[in-house]
Amino acid sequence: MKEMIFPLPDGRKLLIRPEALEKMRKYRQLQKKDTEAGGILIGRILFESNDFIIDNVSEPMFSDIRKRAYFKRKPAAHQAYFDTEWAASDGRCFYLGEWHTHPETIPHPSIVDMTDWNRIMNLSFESDYLFFVIVGTQGTKVWGADRDNERIIELRGEKNYE
Numbered sequence: 001m002k003e004m005i006f007p008l009p010d011g012r013k014l015l016i017r018p019e020a021l022e023k024m025r026k027y028r029q030l031q032k033k034d035t036e037a038g039g040i041l042i043g044r045i046l047f048e049s050n051d052f053i054i055d056n057v058s059e060p061m062f063s064d065i066r067k068r069a070y071f072k073r074k075p076a077a078h079q080a081y082f083d084t085e086w087a088a089s090d091g092r093c094f095y096l097g098e099w100h101t102h103p104e105t106i107p108h109p110s111i112v113d114m115t116d117w118n119r120i121m122n123l124s125f126e127s128d129y130l131f132f133v134i135v136g137t138q139g140t141k142v143w144g145a146d147r148d149n150e151r152i153i154e155l156r157g158e159k160n161y162e
Helices: 018-025 075-088 111-121
Strands: 004-007 013-016 038-045 052-057 065-067 070-072 094-101 129-135 140-146 151-155
Touching (some): 013 129, 013 140, 018 052, 018 129, 038 075, 111 129, 111 140, 111 151
Parallel strands (some): 013 052
Antiparallel strands (some): 004 013, 038 052, 038 094, 140 151
């Protein structure tokens, strides 16, 4: 699988590495019984360019609430996963956003998604941008939250669909 690259409105770029994409895609809801899955996006902000790279994602945890058309991430287990990754990277990785699946071919954010993204965007983080990924059964879409301008926009990149 190829990485996904997205230009941001301010000239920077977001790159999602193939390994992170594969971890998310393995939870696609291909069967009627499959429930939504999700986690956090973990990556780097390049010093030279301020570009973003998503290297890794957390996977669904036992404590998460998973239903056919609903996912609620419980923070403690995902925070523990992030803390382990952070220590292994000598403090060089960051929380860059959230991901989850939808039981639709090409995903679209629900009102619940948008409300949650706006809530997350207003929390305190290291980065001025956050990202939200939704994995559908055939396509993956990405949104960027510009925290300075309080705007969430769909990102269009080199490869939005599998």
